[in-house]
Amino acid sequence: xxxxxxxxxPPHRCFLLKKIMCKEKILVLGFGNEVLTDDxxxxxxxxxxxxxxxxxxIVYDTSWLGGLEILEYLNDDYKAVVFIDAIITGKxxxxxxxxxxxxxxxxxxxxxxxxxxxxxxxxxLGRKLGYKIPEYIKVISIEIVEDKLFGNNFSMExxxxxxxxxxxxxAILHTILETIK
Amino acid sequence: MKRITxxxxxRLEGHGKIEIFLNDDGNVENLYxxxxxxxxxxxxxxxxxxxxxxxxxxxxxxxCPGCHHMAAGxxxxxxxxxxxxxxxxxxxxxxYMAHFVHSHIAHFYALAAPDFVxxxxxxxxxxxxxxxxxxxxxxxxxxxxxxxRIAQEIQALLGGHQTQVVMNTPGxxxxxLTEAERKDIEEKAxxxxxxxxxxxxxxxxxxxxxxxxxxxxLKGPYSLNLYSMGLVDENNKVNFYDGKVRxxxxxxxxxxxxxxxxYRDFVTxxxxxxxxxxxxxxxxxxxxxxxxxxxxxxxxxxxxxxxxASDGMATPLAQVEFDKMYETLGGKPVHATLxxxxxRLVELLYSAERCLELAxxxxxxxxxxxxxxxxxPNEGVGIVEAQRGTLxxxxxxxxxxxxxxxxxxxxxxxxxxxxxxTLKKAAQGLIQKGVDVDDGILNMIEMGFRAYDPCFxxxxxxxxxxxxxxxxxxxxxxxxxRTVKRD
Numbered sequence: 001x002x003x004x005x006x007x008x009x010p011p012h013r014c015f016l017l018k019k020i021m022c023k024e025k026i027l028v029l030g031f032g033n034e035v036l037t038d039d040x041x042x043x044x045x046x047x048x049x050x051x052x053x054x055x056x057x058i059v060y061d062t063s064w065l066g067g068l069e070i071l072e073y074l075n076d077d078y079k080a081v082v083f084i085d086a087i088i089t090g091k092x093x094x095x096x097x098x099x100x101x102x103x104x105x106x107x108x109x110x111x112x113x114x115x116x117x118x119x120x121x122x123x124x125l126g127r128k129l130g131y132k133i134p135e136y137i138k139v140i141s142i143e144i145v146e147d148k149l150f151g152n153n154f155s156m157e158x159x160x161x162x163x164x165x166x167x168x169x170x171a172i173l174h175t176i177l178e179t180i181k
Numbered sequence: 182m183k184r185i186t187x188x189x190x191x192r193l194e195g196h197g198k199i200e201i202f203l204n205d206d207g208n209v210e211n212l213y214x215x216x217x218x219x220x221x222x223x224x225x226x227x228x229x230x231x232x233x234x235x236x237x238x239x240x241x242x243x244x245c246p247g248c249h250h251m252a253a254g255x256x257x258x259x260x261x262x263x264x265x266x267x268x269x270x271x272x273x274x275x276x277y278m279a280h281f282v283h284s285h286i287a288h289f290y291a292l293a294a295p296d297f298v299x300x301x302x303x304x305x306x307x308x309x310x311x312x313x314x315x316x317x318x319x320x321x322x323x324x325x326x327x328x329x330r331i332a333q334e335i336q337a338l339l340g341g342h343q344t345q346v347v348m349n350t351p352g353x354x355x356x357x358l359t360e361a362e363r364k365d366i367e368e369k370a371x372x373x374x375x376x377x378x379x380x381x382x383x384x385x386x387x388x389x390x391x392x393x394x395x396x397x398x399l400k401g402p403y404s405l406n407l408y409s410m411g412l413v414d415e416n417n418k419v420n421f422y423d424g425k426v427r428x429x430x431x432x433x434x435x436x437x438x439x440x441x442x443x444y445r446d447f448v449t450x451x452x453x454x455x456x457x458x459x460x461x462x463x464x465x466x467x468x469x470x471x472x473x474x475x476x477x478x479x480x481x482x483x484x485x486x487x488x489x490a491s492d493g494m495a496t497p498l499a500q501v502e503f504d505k506m507y508e509t510l511g512g513k514p515v516h517a518t519l520x521x522x523x524x525r526l527v528e529l530l531y532s533a534e535r536c537l538e539l540a541x542x543x544x545x546x547x548x549x550x551x552x553x554x555x556x557x558p559n560e561g562v563g564i565v566e567a568q569r570g571t572l573x574x575x576x577x578x579x580x581x582x583x584x585x586x587x588x589x590x591x592x593x594x595x596x597x598x599x600x601x602x603t604l605k606k607a608a609q610g611l612i613q614k615g616v617d618v619d620d621g622i623l624n625m626i627e628m629g630f631r632a633y634d635p636c637f638x639x640x641x642x643x644x645x646x647x648x649x650x651x652x653x654x655x656x657x658x659x660x661x662x663r664t665v666k667r668d
Contacts, residue, residue, distance in 0.1 A: 034240070035237075065244065068287060068326065072330060113244070115244050115284075115291070115634070116287040116291035117309065117310050118309070121310060121311050125311055125322065125326075128311070128319060128322065129314075129319060129323050129326060150222050150224070150225040
């Protein structure tokens with residue numbers, strides 16, 4: 001448009017602005033492999049939640065591998081971070097959801113990495129190295145059935161419960177948002 | 182001895198499982214190591230256009246997706262009978278060198294260093310990257326994470342994403358490099374070189390200056406006399422991205438050297454009833470069981486074997502370290518399994534130097550990114566060195582380029598027999614009658630296969646930062662005496 005000047009932020013101010021904005025937000029990170037049947041349930045779930053939840057206070061993202069990789073997501077000064085991952089205990093019904101803090105953390109499929117570091121050690125390492133890791137950390141696990149067979153679809157047991165799982169996780173996230181306010 | 186048959190349908194909960202059979206004296210007679218295997222990836226590729234396969238295979242493994250992307254990309258080139266343009270080949274190799282830098286840094290500091298910096302029998306809670314940082318300082322820890330991240334940034338820039346890589350297309354790559362990006366990578370590569378030099382110094386000061394550690398490397402119950410495999414260039418220098426596969430024997434004499442398309446003339450796979458993974462071996466030597474020596478076709482494909490199979494490194498600083506390593510360890514080839522950690526650091530330096538060379542190559546910012554595809558697609562093999570072994574992708578397609586059949590031999594699979602043998606030897610050396618099998622003993626056994634940096638993420642992925650182990654001790658009759666479990 002003639003005569004209109006567009007103001008653009010210099011890059012360093014964009015970086016700082018992002019950090020300031022993140023301070024009031026929660027990061028939701030889903031882990032998994034989408035072509036390993038139920039393994040990718042958290043990734044698919046987070047993608048669906050992101051499409052439908054326009055709450056500006058929740059930042060959704062996905063990854064595959066835990067361990068040191070987690071630190072790449074945790075330096076933006078979020079108020080809280082929620083990890084979502086698949087788990088196979090064999091003790092719960094398919095689709096069962098559990099929540100853990102760092103104190104009672106139970107190993108899920110992807111948050112630790114054999115090739116570098118466990119989840120707990122990664123969090124400790126990040127704090128030791130000065131990463132802005134939030135005090136509030138929650139892990140949501142979803143009990144799955146099949147994680148060794150390549151396939152684009154869930155197992156029958158998980159497929160039948162997926163809608164319920166999605167609604168439950170969404171409710172948990174909004175409860176967390178209320179808790180940390 | 183009672184034969185144990187493992188029902189492959191029985192699920193293991195993602196643990197590595199070891200079955201140890203004791204003899205009448207209470208010493209280790211035999212050992213079987215089992216890891217559950219992912220199923221059906223080759224079938225999953227059938228019906229897919231070969232152009233897409235290099236993106237799909239990044240889903241095999243979150244640890245080495247770049248390796249699968251490269252091997253599949255080269256196989257797709259071969260399917261079309263096309264040679265990538267020089268710029269495309271160099272861009273691929275530049276991505277790949279960054280991939281090696283990030284992976285080798287992570288392995289050394291998070292997995293190898295704890296055993297040597299903190300100590301192999303130190304409490305488990307300290308024997309990890311936190312324990313290493315505690316000893317070497319927060320500044321070093323910050324640098325480890327920083328250099329690893331920088332390498333991944335280069336991967337993301339060139340590959341489209343650091344893990345879900347999309348750069349390759351048959352005959353080339355999808356995106357080029359600007360001059361500004363090239364300069365940035367050039368500076369970062371200089372940082373990689375300095376950090377690699379620092380890491381080798383650390384290894385020298387902490388490990389090589391400690392006689393106890395040198396004894397563990399040279400005299401510990403880990404060494405095997407195996408054939409060594411690795412990819413080499415036309416001068417027989419180590420190359421991770423391209424070349425021919427060379428295998429040398431226990432004395433360092435060339436056993437064979439083959440082009441990727443001929444791999445089935447030299448390597449074949451064996452199935453054991455108690456294992457979920459196959460056991461590749463050298464066809465012309467033959468399978469003689471889980472034994473080492475010149476008459477056994479068992480080989481290894483590791484950082485150490487790559488250096489053993491070569492006549493040197495293609496970059497100057499890495500060549501100096503190559504010479505130093507072999508001089509210190511008594512000549513070439515070296516069979517001390519734990520020397521893989523040293524070899525890995527030499528490779529880190531090579532990868533860093535090669536990054537810089539490629540970043541300074543005038544062709545790297547070229548705009549000719551893809552060769553023309555003129556042939557009818559058919560069949561092709563692509564081989565690269567993954568960080569943990571020679572990786573082979575073989576695709577057959579119809580005339581439209583739709584995959585009809587696929588065969589993949591992943592890096593760790595090459596080492597399956599060697600890993601089993603190393604574990605057995607370590608167990609026999611460390612577990613004896615009257616010895617309490619505690620966490621320290623388990624860790625020293627684990628050091629044997631940790632040296633291989635096995636990608637059981639390709640086989641399984643329930644890995645909480647250390648190998649969860651179930652160790653069953655059985656009498657010769659097969660009766661279970663005791664189980665030692667570590668989660």
